Amino acid sequence: MLGRTQRPGPVSEERAELRRLTQRPQRHRLLHGYPLAAAMPRVETGDRSTPDRLRFHPERGLLVGVLPHPFCNPAVTGCGFCTFPHETFNQGRAVVVMDHVARELAQKLEDDPDLAGRPVAGLYFGGGTANLSPADSFRTLCRALANAFDLASAEVTLEGVPAAFLNRTPLLVDILREELPARHFRLSMGIQTFDVERLRQMGRLGFGTAKTFRDVVRLGHARGFTVSGDLLFNLPGQPLTAMREDVERAIEIGLDHLGLYHLVMFAGLGTEWSRDPGLVASLPANPVAARNWLELRSLLLHEQRFYQTTLTNFERHEFLGHERRFVYETLSFQPGRYDMIGLGPTGISFAGSGQTAVKVINPDSASAYIAAVSQGGATWDRAFAYAPRDLRILHLTRSLAALRIDRQHYQSVFGSDPLHDFPREFAALEQEGLVLQTDAAIEPTGLGMFYADSIAGLLAWNQVQGRRNRQRRTESSTANDADSNARGHM
Numbered sequence: 001m002l003g004r005t006q007r008p009g010p011v012s013e014e015r016a017e018l019r020r021l022t023q024r025p026q027r028h029r030l031l032h033g034y035p036l037a038a039a040m041p042r043v044e045t046g047d048r049s050t051p052d053r054l055r056f057h058p059e060r061g062l063l064v065g066v067l068p069h070p071f072c073n074p075a076v077t078g079c080g081f082c083t084f085p086h087e088t089f090n091q092g093r094a095v096v097v098m099d100h101v102a103r104e105l106a107q108k109l110e111d112d113p114d115l116a117g118r119p120v121a122g123l124y125f126g127g128g129t130a131n132l133s134p135a136d137s138f139r140t141l142c143r144a145l146a147n148a149f150d151l152a153s154a155e156v157t158l159e160g161v162p163a164a165f166l167n168r169t170p171l172l173v174d175i176l177r178e179e180l181p182a183r184h185f186r187l188s189m190g191i192q193t194f195d196v197e198r199l200r201q202m203g204r205l206g207f208g209t210a211k212t213f214r215d216v217v218r219l220g221h222a223r224g225f226t227v228s229g230d231l232l233f234n235l236p237g238q239p240l241t242a243m244r245e246d247v248e249r250a251i252e253i254g255l256d257h258l259g260l261y262h263l264v265m266f267a268g269l270g271t272e273w274s275r276d277p278g279l280v281a282s283l284p285a286n287p288v289a290a291r292n293w294l295e296l297r298s299l300l301l302h303e304q305r306f307y308q309t310t311l312t313n314f315e316r317h318e319f320l321g322h323e324r325r326f327v328y329e330t331l332s333f334q335p336g337r338y339d340m341i342g343l344g345p346t347g348i349s350f351a352g353s354g355q356t357a358v359k360v361i362n363p364d365s366a367s368a369y370i371a372a373v374s375q376g377g378a379t380w381d382r383a384f385a386y387a388p389r390d391l392r393i394l395h396l397t398r399s400l401a402a403l404r405i406d407r408q409h410y411q412s413v414f415g416s417d418p419l420h421d422f423p424r425e426f427a428a429l430e431q432e433g434l435v436l437q438t439d440a441a442i443e444p445t446g447l448g449m450f451y452a453d454s455i456a457g458l459l460a461w462n463q464v465q466g467r468r469n470r471q472r473r474t475e476s477s478t479a480n481d482a483d484s485n486a487r488g489h490m
């Protein structure tokens with residue numbers, strides 16, 4: 001077991017692989033689904049045959065993710081740590097990209113007229129920094145979405161940097177309310193930390209400090225919105241007391257939901273900070289980082305009466321079972337029930353139908369995205385068609401991100417038990433103390449949540465190995481270890 005005396009006995013290949021994975025930097029890629037972006041096969045944009053067009057079946061639920069543009073403007077490149085696609089902010093370019101997002105939506109409706117008027121359960125404006133969108137473009141896009149879909153039961157989220165919720169006219173929060181006839185609205189801001197020196201190190205002082213964060217909460221609450229904030233922990237050289245203080249201050253300013261992210265950082269990651277050997281050397285080793293996670297989780301669950309909905313999301317107790325709880329993320333973890341339309345640069349779409357499914361991703365950069373939309377046809381430059389075992393891995397990894405694999409549900413979808421389909425993987429995970437198995441469910445332990453990336457890597461391991469070998473045999477390999485825990489988002 002990780003961090004305890006190991007049991008004697010032969011070590012299976014899976015257990016050895018798991019130990020290897022848990023010694024590597026841990027990421028949050030379980031939140032990004034299977035396969036990971038870096039493992040998605042490349043396709044030509046505009047090609048409608050790869051795969052057969054996405055089909056969104058009317059009996060399935062629908063989520064819409066909009067990445068209006070990839071731009072943001074921190075004073076330090078990528079805020080030092082950021083692993084999301086981002087480009088330097090430019091107002092004129094943002095307008096052009098957003099025009100193309102509206103065009104992409106129109107093309108999707110033309111291709112698939114049954115989409116028009118479909119009820120949407122969740123609409124999420126994210127990406128680089130969605131709340132830096134130019135106001136007129138944002139209004140136009142909101143109108144196009146309101147005309148395209150039935151938003152009456154939708155939860156709508158606008159994500160962004162704290163100051164940009166407040167310091168502009170008109171406020172995007174008001175445009176949201178004016179243009180979208182939705183059930184509920186949320187704001188989601190990146191706080192990262194309350195420590196002013198660290199915000200300076202991130203180049204984020206222009207995005208506000210504690211007072212700004214509190215004002216965003218007030219702004220949202222005054223309009224009946226719920227408000228969420230992202231915090232990072234395990235920052236270079238950060239003591240546990242400072243991490244606890246950040247969590248306590250986030251609660252004290254009245255946030256409804258909290259996204260708590262262990263900092264993903266290691267030499268070679270490509271972020272600004274990851275190029276600084278001194279900063280990399282001051283990161284905690286995995287066992288210490290995992291203990292910090294367990295401490296903060298315990299602070300939230302036991303001292304502050306929050307509850308946990310996913311690997312990284314916590315909510316105040318009063319939202320439990322309440323219609324104003326955050327639904328977009330948990331619904332996106334149910335690929336058996338919900339499809340996803342992703343619009344804009346890096347937009348991810350997913351369409352399932354019984355025993356098959358397709359996932360596609362739009363180009364990341366503004367210029368490649370504009371070119372893809374302009375030429376017509378498919379906008380995506382990566383596409384993946386799921387084989388039966390891929391669907392099982394998708395189901396398991398999404399369920400783990402939502403903290404529970406329901407064995408009966410899995411049985412009803414696939415006609416078998418997860419322990420039957422992945423016996424050696426789950427044996428290794430249990431032996432290492434990363435999952436708990438009961439007759440009803442398989443759940444990650446607190447430690448397993450920290451090592452979730454390794455869990456996902458192990459479940460995908462044999463399948464990825466097999467794909468890679470097949471690719472090598474056909475000599476068309478762009479072989480990479482993208483579904484191991486080495487590369488990809490966060």
Ligand SMILES: C[S@@+](CC[C@H](N)C(=O)[O-])C[C@H]1O[C@@H](n2cnc3c(N)ncnc32)[C@H](O)[C@@H]1O
Pocket residue numbers: 072081082083084127128129130159160161162189190191192230231232261262263264265490
């Ligand atoms: C795409 S950003 C959007 C928020 C907005 N752009 C901002 O900076 O406030 C989403 C969140 O991902 C998290 N994130 C980004 N890079 C990360 C990393 N290397 N490790 C852990 N979390 C990360 C941050 O907490 C960030 O708020």
Ligand code: SF4
Pocket residue numbers: 071072073074077078079082083084086127128129161190
């Ligand atoms: S954390 Fe937000 S503001 Fe900073 S680089 Fe990433 S997307 Fe941009």
